[in-house]
Amino acid sequence: MWSTPKFVCQLLILILLEGQSSAIKYKFNPENEDIFTDCPNKPSNVLNVSGLFDTSESTFKTDFVSVRFSGNLTCVWNIQPGDRIQVSFVLNRFDRGTWQPTVFSIMVPDLCSALYDEEQYWYKYWSKYIINKEQVKDKCILPGTKFIHETFDLDILFETQGFPLNGQHKLVHIFKAFGANGVERNTSICFEIIGEIQRL
Numbered sequence: 232m233w234s235t236p237k238f239v240c241q242l243l244i245l246i247l248l249e250g251q252s253s254a255i256k257y258k259f260n261p262e263n264e265d266i267f268t269d270c271p272n273k274p275s276n277v278l279n280v281s282g283l284f285d286t287s288e289s290t291f292k293t294d295f296v297s298v299r300f301s302g303n304l305t306c307v308w309n310i311q312p313g314d315r316i317q318v319s320f321v322l323n324r325f326d327r328g329t330w331q332p333t334v335f336s337i338m339v340p341d342l343c344s345a346l347y348d349e350e351q352y353w354y355k356y357w358s359k360y361i362i363n364k365e366q367v368k369d370k371c372i373l374p375g376t377k378f379i380h381e382t383f384d385l386d387i388l389f390e391t392q393g394f395p396l397n398g399q400h401k402l403v404h405i406f407k408a409f410g411a412n413g414v415e416r417n418t419s420i421c422f423e424i425i426g427e428i429q430r431l
């Protein structure tokens with residue numbers, strides 16, 4: 232990773248692989264050294280990736296081809312035990328000066344129930360590298376939870392069929408938390424990863 236926000240690049244795959252069989256192979260190359268950028272025009276109760284993780288014990292190094300992560304991520308988002316965490320991933324494409332939606336988006340209604348589910352893409356690309364999973368698996372992403380990782384390379388590869396993808400894209404990540412009464416917490420998280428999709 233990098234000096235600041237680092238995290239769920241892996242989850243990109245989730246969107247792009249969902250429901251696909253074999254087809255054209257692609258690679259997503261993050262274009263910013265810091266990997267994560269803020270969502271534009273977000274209100275003050277929408278936090279960026281630093282509102283989700285303290286990354287001071289991790290490094291995220293990219294050569295713009297692959298990303299090597301090592302160290303720890305500590306959860307800092309002020310949610311409560313038992314909250315339901317909903318995550319959305321939305322892929323946008325940069326076209327003639329503006330960001331346009333694509334067909335690739337996915338909403339995971341209950342992240343905590345599937346954080347270490349081996350069938351999930353984020354397991355393959357991220358949570359399988361968490362060394363202390365047995366200690367933290369019941370805490371989901373409650374504040375103070377520290378994920379200790381083995382060093383891993385994040386190569387964001389995916390396949391789709393149908394229309395071809397290329398050029399500049401961004402993957403927008405949105406996290407929302409809901410209390411037992413179904414009421415949304417007063418802060419949410421939004422951050423983006425901007426990069427170039429390359430056909431292999």
Ligand SMILES: *[C@@H]1O[C@H](CO)[C@@H](O)[C@H](O)[C@H]1NC(C)=O
Nearest residue numbers: 235236267268269279280281
């Ligand atoms: C995230 O938000 C914090 C607080 O508003 C700010 O200091 C920081 O520069 C922002 N951006 C990133 C990428 O962390």
Ligand SMILES: *[C@@H]1O[C@H](CO)[C@@H](O)[C@H](O)[C@H]1NC(C)=O
Nearest residue numbers: 287288289301302303377379
């Ligand atoms: C990660 O956390 C562990 C346990 O707290 C600690 O021993 C280790 O030094 C941390 N790693 C880094 C890079 O800070």
Ligand SMILES: *[C@@H]1O[C@H](CO)[C@@H](O)[C@H](O)[C@H]1NC(C)=O
Nearest residue numbers: 275276277309311416417418
């Ligand atoms: C959100 O609610 C908590 C109490 O649940 C409060 O301490 C905090 O100041 C509120 N934050 C915002 C941004 O309104």
